[in-house]
Amino acid sequence: MAEIFVIGHRNPDMDSICAAYSYAYLKNKVDPGNTYIPVRCGSLNDATKAQFERLGVAPPPFIKDVRTKVSSVTRKADSVVQVDDPVYTLVSFYGTSSRSSVVPVMEGEKYRGLLSVDEVSSFILKENSGKRPLYHFVVDNFPKVLKGSFLRKGESKSFSAPIMVGAMRYVVFCRHMEALQGQAPILVVGDREDHIKKAIELQIPAIVLTGIEHEVTSNVDWDSYRGTVFVSALDTAETLRLLRLSVPVVQLMVQDPPSLQADTLFEEARDILAE
Structure with a gap:
């Protein structure tokens, strides 16, 4: 069911007001599936006021503007x-x-x-x-996208870092870590003891261990590590795919987006958003 305004011209006389009132009344009778509301866009003159008072009928209410506003198209x-x-x-x-x-x-x-x-x-x-992207990670988002659990939570609740996958030989891995030039990465790696120890030595912000269904077998000193360790039951490829999607949505947003008010005209809103 829709509400439909029935209205005369902008500076209404008695004919305009009464025609809107009568036509709305008729439409409500023949089309009960919708509601027809008589309204006016101007003031009542004395003669029109007197006529409605004589009949004991409320005149159509005044509305300032019938153009489409933002509030008309919001949902x-x-x-x-x-x-x-x-x-x-x-x-x-x-x-x-x-x-x-x-x-x-x-x-x-x-x-x-x-x-x-x-x-x-x-x-x-x-x-x-x-170049290699830098991601902003929120630690509490890891279990929201990955099947697994925390082995430990680090000091930082969020951080920005590139991703390093420890799938290469240890010597090559160390070379790649050094090539990052001070951009400490988040490491995605299987249960590889040497790689994990190197990550702890460098105090990178987080380590995500992959493909671990039971417990970590690497003999490492977790107590010396200040970062986060998350144990993923998923394989490395799937963990990597989902880890990238753990980035908070605020990182996708345009800073200072345009704002609209409910009574802004639709045409004005369209022009603002098109800029």
């Missing part, structure tokens, strides 16, 4: 994400075709902006072009 979101939620959560929404392609981002109860497929595509394209 309640099917889903929202919090600023620290992983990109994986956002991507998962798009697996359901019935969902909107635009998802609101909240910080608690505060609205922060919108994310769409465009921002996800930009994120994926950016990380696969140019």
